[in-house]
Every structure is written in C-alpha cells, then in structure tokens.
Amino acid sequence: MPHNAPQSATRPNVAVLVSVGHHPLTARARRADQDARAVEMALSLNDIQASLIHAGCHDADSDAALCGYLGMGFEAIELIEQSSGADVAPALAEALRDAAPQLVLSGARAETGEGSGLLPYLLAESLGWPIVTGLAAVESIEHGVATVLQALPRGQRRRLRVRLPAIATVESSAPAARQSAFGPARRGELTCQERPGIDDEALAEWRVQPARKRPKRLKIVKATSARDRFKAAAAKAEGGGGQVLNDATPEQGAEAIFKLLREEGVLR
C-alpha cells in the first residue's frame, strides 16, 4: 500500500460471490471458472480483507465444489442456505447490505441454474451501487474509490475510477485462477447463515435443458494479401449487413430468408 494511504482506515473489505460450477463435458460440480477468476483477483489484491459468500443449497455435491474455492487459500465461505428453487438475489442483497463490503466481485454468469448473468445487476439495483463489468484488474482501492481496468473486445483496456461500494463482474479476460489445493480445501469451513428464501415461481414453471453452442456464422474470406487475411482473422464477426423487416407478411419473410440463403451460398 502506498505511504500516503490513510493510516486510520481499516483494510477495505472485498466480498467475492461464488457459485457452484458445472464442467462443460462431464457436468460435474466444480468451482465456476469466472467466479474462481474473481476469487483470484481478490487474492491478488494487497491489503484487503477478502471473504467468500455463496447463496444456495447445502448438499454434498455443492459443498465439494465450494471447497474448490477454499483450496485457493481461504479459511471459510459464508454459506447463505437457500432451497434449490429459490431466487437467491434478495437474500444475497440483504447479506451484502449487512456485511457492507467496499467491493463485491463475482463472475459475470453462473454455470448452473438460470445463468442469465442478471444477478450482479439485480444486486446493484437493489443496493443502489454502481456496477462494472468485464473487470481485467483492480489497480488500487483508495479513499473509497477503486481504480480498475475494464476489458474491452480485442485486448483493449479502459481505466475506470469507481466510487465504492461497488459491484464488479469478472469474465474470462481476467487472470486465470490459481490451483486449488487439497489441504486448505479440506480444512476450510462453510459457515452457514439462515436467511429467508423466496421461491422463484417463474423458474418452477420453466423447462430446463442443456444449452447448445450456437453455430458459428460462416465467414467467407476473400483476401488477396497476407495483411488482408490477418485483418480478416483478427476482425470481429460483425453483423451490419442485415435487414430489418417490419410488418412483413409470412411470404415476404420467407422470401427474404430464401434470398439470404442464396447469397450466403447455403442454397444453390
């Protein structure tokens, strides 16, 4: 910490929201990749007090997955027990309001459950805190203001100054999580905390099935030079060639789709 830091200030509190992950191939419970990166980011900060918070079920599978975070070097995870169908946002918001951390870190999107990526926004809304997405690094936390780097597409970074308390989410552009060690994972504890859960009625009515990767849009590269090929390879797949049809009849719609398929060479 720099010399000019206020001596009186206690170490800022950083809370990391962690969830139970889900391995993409085997569906085994594990520490979620983005959340683990958020934990890594908290561990890489000097002079802070980090704590881990999880809201969810308390069963063998998810406990084993949570131990993955403990193995990164924590003594405990605060476990806010919720039933499996509960909406954890209100309970989490309440817990955060009580704990009053300076900064809340979390992955951008859970690997299980709804996985809508909305939770950080809902928390920010109900707490009235600012939210930063795509955090790449926290440069400093001083005088109630955090200087952070936000990751933008294609390796660009934007430096932001955020008034604390704030919520920040971490994606795969953040540094990879450190190894989780068996010893600390085994010694670590889950400290349970009872908070009333609110059953998510909408969720109960949904039919859930595994997500499939969306097919990639074909990119036809007509490059003549190496430079063009490189530019094409490095470029984002951009839309822009599309056409919005308003109030179209089914015939018009079908015709437009047919025309597009012809253009793309899908139909000959």
Next chain:
Amino acid sequence: MLDTLLPILLFSALALAAIGAVKRVRLWRQGRPSPVPLLKGLAAMPRRYLVDLHHVVARDKAMSNTHVATAGGFVLAAALAIIVHGFGLESAILAWVLLAATVCMFVGSLFVARRRRNPPARLSKGPWMRLPKSLIAFSLGVFLVTLPTAGVLPEDLGSWILALVLAGVVAWGLGELFFGMTWGGPMKHAFAGALHLAFHRRPERFNEGRSTGLKALNLDNPDAPLGVETPKDFTWNQLLGFDACVQCGRCEAACPAFAAGQRLNPKKLIQDMVVGMAGGSDAKYAGSPYPGIPVGEHAGEPHGPIVARQGTALVDAETLWSCTTCRACVEECPMMIEHVDAIVDMRRFLTLEHGNTPNKGAEVLDNLIATDNPGGFDPGSRMHWAADLNLPLMADKREAEVLLWLGDGVFDMRNQRTLRALVKVLRAADVDFAVLGNEERDSGDVARRLGDEATFQSLAKRNIATLAQYRFERIVTCDPHSFHILKNEYGELGGNYEVFHHSTYLNRLIEAGRLSFKAWKGTSVTYHDPCYLGRYNGEYEAPREVLKALGIEVKEMARSGYRSRCCGGGGGAPITDIPGKQRIPDMRMNDVRETGAELVAVGCPQCTAMLEGVVAEDRAEIKDIAELVADALVEDAAPGGAGKTRRNAEEVAL
C-alpha cells in the same frame, strides 16, 4: 608407554563415538514414527550388507574389491585392536591375525588413494579427499604398534618419541574411523548405512525382492500431514537413509535430469536433506552442485520449510519437479537410498498444501478431477478410436480371460496405432478379451507423481470399484505406467490383480505357439527399456524375447536394461516441463544413433511420444513392440494355430 597410551586412545575414541552415536540417533528421531521390526532388522542387516548391498557395489568390480579389502580389513582390525590393545590380551595368534587385517586394509586403502588421485566428477571432494590418508594412517599405525605384540619386534624398541609418533598416527586413524563415524565425517556412511540397511523402509527390496510402488498417504485422518514440508516430516528411517549416503555420485551419473542440465542432482538432494536434518547451509557440500545453482545460497533447519513459498530455503521447487521418477538413482545407489520416495513426498506437500504444481500441472490435475483423463477429453469419447473395431465391452460380457486396459493413450492418435496393433495381435491369437470402454479412467499415475495423492486415490478407488464388477483372469496393458500402478500401487487400496505388460503377454502367446510370423525383413533394431517396465518391475527379458521371436537381433544401447536412460516422459516431467540445457529424449535418441539402429522398439506410449518428438535429420523410426508383432503376423494363419512358432513365411504359405 604404548601399552598405557593405546587403551586410553582406543577407549576414549570409542566413548566419543558412542556420544556421537546418541546425538546422531537423536537427529534421526526428529522424523515421524515409522514402525520397523528392530531386532529382526538388525539380525537381517549382515546379510543385507554382504549380499544385497555388495550386489550393487559389485557392478564396479574394482571398487567392490577395494571396499571389501578396506572395510573387511577395518572391521576385523578394529575388533582385534580393541581386544589386543584395548584389553591388553597378549595373544600372538590374535596379533598375527590383526597384522593380516591391517595389511589387508592397507592394501585396500592404497586403491582408495589411487581412486582419489584423479577422482571422477561424480565423487565428492572435500573431507572425502583425506579419507584414504586416514585409512592408511589407521592401518599402518595399528600394524606398527602390533608388531611387538606379535613378537616380531622387541617390546622396548625405539624411544618414547617413536612411541608418541606412533600413538599420534593411531590417534589420527581412530579420529577418522571411530570418532568421525558418528560425528559426521566421511565414515558416517558405515554407521548410518548399517542401521539404514537394518531399518530400511522397503525391506522387500532385499533378497532379490522388489518394492517400487509409492506408499499411500493417509487421507482419512484430517490431522495427518500431507507430504513433507520440513525435514522432520520425513519418517525417521528416511532421515537415517539420507544420512547413509556415501556421496559416490552414482546416482548423479545415472540421473537423466542432471545430464540434461535441469536443476537436479540426486546426490546433492540427499545431502541437502542431511543439511536440513542437522540445520545449516549447504556451503560445505563438496560435490557437483545442482546445474546452474551455486552452492552456499540455500540453508535449512529441521523445523523449517524445505521449499519456500517465496525466496529460497533448502531446495528450490524446480529441483523437485525436474525428476522423471525413472528410479535410475535408486537402482544405482549402493546404499539403497530411496530418492524417488523423498521427492514425491516433498511434491505432495507442494501440490496438496501450496497448490503449486508448475506449468501445466494444475490444468492436468483439474482435468483428471473433472474428466478422469489428463487431457480434459470427454470421457464418453474414450472408445471413439475403436469405432470400427467392435471391441467387446466388459459391461456386455461380464467376464473374459483378459481385461485389456487401454490407458489414456486412447486419446492420442499415435498410441491408437499401437492399440490397434495390439488388438489385431490378440485377435490373431484368439484371446478372449474385453475392454472397460468408457468405464475406464486414468490409472492415477500422473496425479500421484505430481503429488496429488487425493486425486490418485479418488481415481484408484473408482477404478477398483469398476474392476470389482467383472470377472477376468488377468489385466493386459500396453502402458507400463498403468501396468505398474495396477500391479503395485492398487494393492494398498484394495485392488489386487494379475497384471501383464503386453510384451510379457505377447511373449507368452508366442511361447504357447499361438502366433505365427513372417520373416523379419526390416532394418537393424535397438530396444529402449521403459523405466516403469524395467527398473520398476524387472521386466527386461520378455520384450527382447518377443523381438527375438520375430527374428530381430537387438543392437543393445550402452545404457540398456537396468541402466536404461529415461525418455524424459515419466513422473509428470513433460507436464511440469522444467527447462534444462538439453532435452532428455534428445539424449536418448543420441544413444540410439550410437548403435546405428534404424528402428527403436519401445513398449510404452510415453516413451513413444517423447522419442518421436525428437527432431533430427536421421532420427531412427520408433515402433511399439505390438506394432512390430502385428506387422509380422501371418494374416491368414489359422487363429490360435497349432504347433511351434513359425518364423518362416514359406512354411505357412505352402
């Protein structure tokens, strides 16, 4: 005058040695408890010393004779000197025997001295350079003071000055050989070595036995330490074993990582453990250092960490991660010290407590936890390589004579060729076999060698549970690592099987006349012994027998059999990937080039991958034994064809 001086000298040296012995024993007792049969061990010690240890020493004939003369002469001379000069027993016969013993020892000492004139790089210098002089002093001194007792010279010959000089020479010898034995001189190896042999952590190694499987960590007890953090975390007999090191450097000469310029020298590592056990710095070490790390920068203490999280302590983590666990050092060690056990013990702490497995280690371990294979492939795709082979599954058959263990090579396109060849051969011999298919998991070899005992035990227990569902007579595998783990390391967790490496099994099929071969028309061939087949399991013959049956004459490499050089692929070394000056597989392919062979026969997917990864203009071709056998098969021979093995194509064709 000598009559009064000698007993004083002898008994004070013995008393000091006894005090030193107590201090030394207390150093060892800092270690964790490890129950050993004390009396049985002590009773077995002479045989272990005279037979097992000398079996290793005798690989260097000259040195073994030197040692027999010097050590044998010394033991006899010391015992008799105590009787004759210490207790003053005036027996001419004993005196003559004592004279003979000192002469024997003196001759031996001269050879020790000759070896020290231009010592090879592997030998430690420092205090070891004075040892021949001390040996000569002892033998010569005792010889001279015994002459009057034997009646060769009159009792009162010479003046008191001569007597004093003689007493001085004897005192020098006693200082080195009695006092130095327990106070940390070069002769410490005799005292600690004898007890190390008595209380060895692997007594099964003696009497031509073999014990190579790593010992399991107790994970059920949350208070049991996970590996070794400080020197006192070793068991007491491990510490005793380190202390027995005679610094001959045979391990250093055999170590592939040392030769590759990686930061490991097994001899230095053992000496560092001795330094840690006693506390201090490694500045006094007088042998070859770890390549690239000067001596004197590291220090440790019994209760201090061996590897520091930051900065330096006793040993750098890189040193521990350079080891390929090839066991060449253990095989060469005349003191039968267990280097690999110690290295894995320390790795366990680094992985299980620090969470600090270098390079790809963490990723591989995560993959093993999530997907049961190190590559992170979909476990449901294990059998994709054999989509066209229609392999019988254990799940369908429930029982078979042979359970074919495929290993993680199923995900590797190179190894898939070997597996196909093996399946072809098994079918040609009409073997009743089945595979586990998607039920198979990684054997846990890599996880265990990377120190992740928890993942190893998890994989092992699930594999054992899977295997328990089916009936089979034996397991056959083409991966020596799986072979070793299934054969030697599952037993402690409750899985006991008859396991064969495919070379052994193929040899049996050939001996039973179940395979027929065309004549070998290929080029010259050499054979590379995989560490986990050879040194770990003593199988040197079967692969050579198979090659012989194919009509291949093997051009042996200089380092073959128990001295085979590792390919660099064991112990997770390709995963931790510690840099060196050169690559271990490059050195191995140079060994191959020296034989002039155009083809290397191998019996291990790791070796195949490592050796095939060598980029050289005239690199020899690499083929697994299974591929060679499959290529030589007579296609239309009746399956399980009766009669002897037919090596001649014509015989079959007609």
